[in-house]
Amino acid sequence: MRIKTKKIMVVFGTRPEAIKMCPLVNELKSRNNFITKVCVTGQHKQMLDQVLESFRIEPDYNLHIMKENQTLFDVTINILDKIKEVLDYEKPDLVLVHGDTSTTFVTALAAYYNQIAIGHVEAGLRTNNIYSPFPEEFNRQAVSIIARYNFAPTINALQNLMRENIDRSTIYVTGNTAIDALRTTIKQDYKHPIIDWAKGSKLILITAHRRENLGEPMRHMFNAINRIVSEFEDIKVVYPIHLNPIVRNLANEIFSNNARIRLIEPLDVVDFHNLMNASHLILTDSGGIQEEAPSLGKPVLVMRETTERPEGVEAGTLKLVGTEEKNIYDSFKLLLTDVNEYQKMAQSNNPYGDGFSSKRIVDIIEKNFWSE
Structure with a gap:
């Protein structure tokens, strides 16, 4: 019997995004009903490469957008221009982005223009001050409007989204994938x-x-x-x-x-x-x-x-x-x-998760794809 598959493209560009998305990439690749493609924009370069190496992930695409003294205008224009060709060629069923970077916003915008479903990992974080942090607060608010899946790390993040009238059926509380990364990186015998x-x-x-x-x-x-x-x-x-x-x-x-x-x-x-x-x-x-x-x-x-x-x-x-x-x-x-x-x-408790957020996210995607 032929296994039905869906194509997922995971896009990120900075070191913090990579730390939180690499456990999710590896979880996706462990499932035989997904074709997983990884695209990095290179918004960070050396720092991004270090994380990819640590998690043994080889990107399928690298847009290499980073240049000296780049501005937000440069980042936005370069990603939007270069990622179009990738999306046109791969035609993914879902694009996953993370958090609040310029890579996140511009990739989501490009997917929206191509009418590709968007999954927003770490959705719903808010300061409600559009200039603090800048431009991150705008980026994450904008992506929530167009995302089919809003993966909120906490109940508080879910409540933020609901206050903005984001469709409740698109919101899932999963914990934060940052904690997943710690499960694989902390070494008891570490020396430095x-x-x-x-x-x-x-x-x-x-x-x-x-x-x-x-x-x-x-x-x-x-x-x-x-x-x-x-x-x-x-x-x-x-x-x-x-x-x-x-x-x-x-x-x-x-x-x-x-x-x-x-x-x-x-x-x-x-x-x-x-x-x-x-x-x-x-x-x-x-x-x-x-x-x-x-x-x-x-x-x-x-x-x-x-x-x-x-x-x-x-x-x-x-x-x-x-x-x-x-x-x-x-x-x-x-x-x-x-x-x-x-x-x-x-001694305070960690409110951000238990280290199994990536599994929850992939389970949700899997369940929804084959029930739609």
């Missing part, structure tokens, strides 16, 4: 030179790169961290620094004379997750870390004015500290000096 360097100290992990924080907000963030490191001799800081030259120049300016702050190149996903696991606490303006760290029992100070992940704040594992130097300094110092405050955050 940074862990050896920090031995006997509390290792603090930093990430900072968000577009709306460039300039003075980021200067305030870095100044607060620098002050704390100067005051507390029992901590060491590692900062896998983003490739953006604006971020690098400012970090070098502020941190270069502090021997207990290490600026290192971006890490592959296995190294990054395991350094996160080895850290005492994390300061970030990233989104994905807000979901991953609670699974590892790591308190997170979120250096942003808004977060689309309020579940972590409500659970107590995240604290939104903004970008003002004093607020970051005070919150950072409190977690270093108050054991009870630290333990409250470290």
